[in-house]
Amino acid sequence: MERRPAPRTARDFARIELTRAILAEGRRQLADVGPGQLSLRAVARELQMASSAVYRYFPSRDHLITALLIEAYDESGLVVQDADAAVPRVRYRKRWLAMTSALRDWALANHHEYALLYGSPVPGYAAPEDTVAPAQRVTLALLTLFTEAYEAGERAGIPGRPVSRKVHASIAPIAELAPVPDPALIRGLLAWSTVIGQLSLELFGHLHKGVLDYQAHWDHVMEQVADDLGLQ
Amino acid sequence: MERRPAPRTARDFARIELTRAILAEGRRQLADVGPGQLSLRAVARELQMASSAVYRYFPSRDHLITALLIEAYDESGLVVQDADAAVPRVRYRKRWLAMTSALRDWALANHHEYALLYGSPVPGYAAPEDTVAPAQRVTLALLTLFTEAYEAGERAGIPGRPVSRKVHASIAPIAELAPVPDPALIRGLLAWSTVIGQLSLELFGHLHKGVLDYQAHWDHVMEQVADDLGLQ
């Protein structure tokens, strides 16, 4: 599990340095042109190296994209966690608003990265195992908030419908991460998908000329969802 | 505005026929490999024509994709409308469930098409004007349902938070299509983004190993949203 085999030799140093450089340049181009147009050759050109040399560091374009994917997951996760940490623990509603706002701000500032994470999967490739942990950072942070809020007595002000045994079994894996009653957990999942839906609709242009002031609308919607979650 | 200048000559017939053939083959390949990998040359090859000939019918790859986009919008819109039409007008809740279910079924059966519509925008291109009308078919159908339900007295069973003047102004364009009070309209928009969020999360693999039985989960969530909408 050692991600970085303690650089000892000059070669190790160079490798780490170059890997970082490629990643950085890839990131820059990703922001420019989006995942679909990201070109290994262009990255190599910018770095003044032969295109074939890049393959010493990333065995394929997809591997590069996967690395960028992980980076983006980590970054967005960090942004959300930081926003959460800046609010007093017991201000649950405020934490919710801070976290979702932070996610939106990040998405707005990193359009293509958001698309990479929550838009259509890029090539025909299944995201490898390395991506699942970083991918869950944001979700996990939100689940933690929901759990803490529930335990503090902030129960959904809104009736959640009873959950059948079938559905209960279906969400068992998530229930392990957030030990709250099923209806509350469903409310949480609902909130999460609303966030992603809202963000995707806005960023991908589906609200164009339908909603005029995205910021105002977003703020209102998140308050409404906070209401539904029973956060005070 | 005449989309098809009444085919009179043999040439006109051939043009329409070939355009259709290209579109159809494009559609087939889109379903196979996704929008990013869709290749004009491959389409031409399959149709046994020179790649340059395709450019007589579609000036660029993006134009082809745009045409497919419109087709997909139309198809999904039709599917949803049909599902709606099959339910008695006053069974508002059932209509909601039927429409959203139909959309999900279509999305599951047409993975790449869904990604094309609601995933990340494909190249760096802004969807041209021709796409806005077809794009709104599904949304419009849902808005109509909300309006009819409200007028029939099915008020949100759930308190909607008061809408500020700012937010009111922001959603004015949508309010024109669905003359219901602001809080109810917000509930509708919320429901719509929840649908898209839920679908995107499921189809793009973000619920993988988190939710086990997608169908059961979806059904429950849509019932919950119907509750929140106040549909009976």
Place this chain on the structure above:
DNA sequence: CAGGTTCGAGAGCAGTGCTCTCGTTTCTCA
């Protein structure tokens, strides 16, 4: 039936991901 338009095919350009080879650099271990 003459003149203009539309069409299909082919060659060609610039770009892509990726592979292979070859000579050089660097590391490791006896």
Place this chain on the structure above:
DNA sequence: TGAGAAACGAGAGCACTGCTCTCGAACCTG
């Protein structure tokens, strides 16, 4: 310390892409 192994950069090359241009044939119109 020096020899063998491993890693590396560069270049050529393959098969593919979107797209353009040209040219002769087909067609349509007046």
